[in-house]
Amino acid sequence: MRSAFDFSPFRRSTIGFDRLFDLLEDSGIGEASENYPPFDLVKVRDDEYRIDLAVAGFKRDEIDITAQQNQLIVKGRKSGDEGHDYIHRGIALRAFERRFGLADHVQVTDADLENGLLSISLKREIPEAMKPKKIEIGGKSGQSEQKAIEMQAEEKETA
Structure with a gap:
């Protein structure tokens, strides 16, 4: 599930941080997490x-x-x-x-x-x-x- 925040402006101006942005987008911020x-x-x-x-x-x-x-x-x-x-x-x-x-x-x-x-x-x-x-x-x-x-x-x- 993608987060509501758009990281595309940061992706355009950085090199080598793709994995970090993927982690942030897939982290499920705002979702009820399984416990x-x-x-x-x-x-x-x-x-x-x-x-x-x-x-x-x-x-x-x-x-x-x-x-x-x-x-x-x-x-x-x-x-x-x-x-x-x-x-x-x-x-x-x-x-x-x-x-x-x-x-x-x-x-x-x-x-x-x-x-x-x-x-x-x-x-x-x-x-x-x-x-x-x-x-x-x-x-x-x-x-x-x-x-x-x-x-x-x-x-x-x-x-």
């Missing part, structure tokens, strides 16, 4: 996070977790009714799909289901090529000084 199953977002450490979803009544094989293109999708589909004759059914066992947007370089590391709580562990791992590097200032004077130090060391070794 089942409830979840918690937990910051474990600086670069580690956890999503806890309350999925009481679901078994491991009834839940599907998929990570793709900066998005985490958790789907649950209850398999058949066990043939019980319910007088009242208050536990929500309906099918669900939850989507979580992931930042760049956030990877799913683990998932566990215990006591009706699905815990998905996430870690942000920045590749070495993208980490900040200290650049030494060089130049001719720096190279000359280095060469002079190397020559002095060689002279001491030969003496």
Whole structure:
């Protein structure tokens, strides 16, 4: 569903922000969002996070977790009714799909289901090529000084 806001003037004057505008347009601003199953977002450490979803009544094989293109999708589909004759059914066992947007370089590391709580562990791992590097200032004077130090060391070794 598209938002009521028109991003086309920004799209014309920016380069490389298409994904951001798509996210804003598809975010469903102003729509009633689905809130089942409830979840918690937990910051474990600086670069580690956890999503806890309350999925009481679901078994491991009834839940599907998929990570793709900066998005985490958790789907649950209850398999058949066990043939019980319910007088009242208050536990929500309906099918669900939850989507979580992931930042760049956030990877799913683990998932566990215990006591009706699905815990998905996430870690942000920045590749070495993208980490900040200290650049030494060089130049001719720096190279000359280095060469002079190397020559002095060689002279001491030969003496």
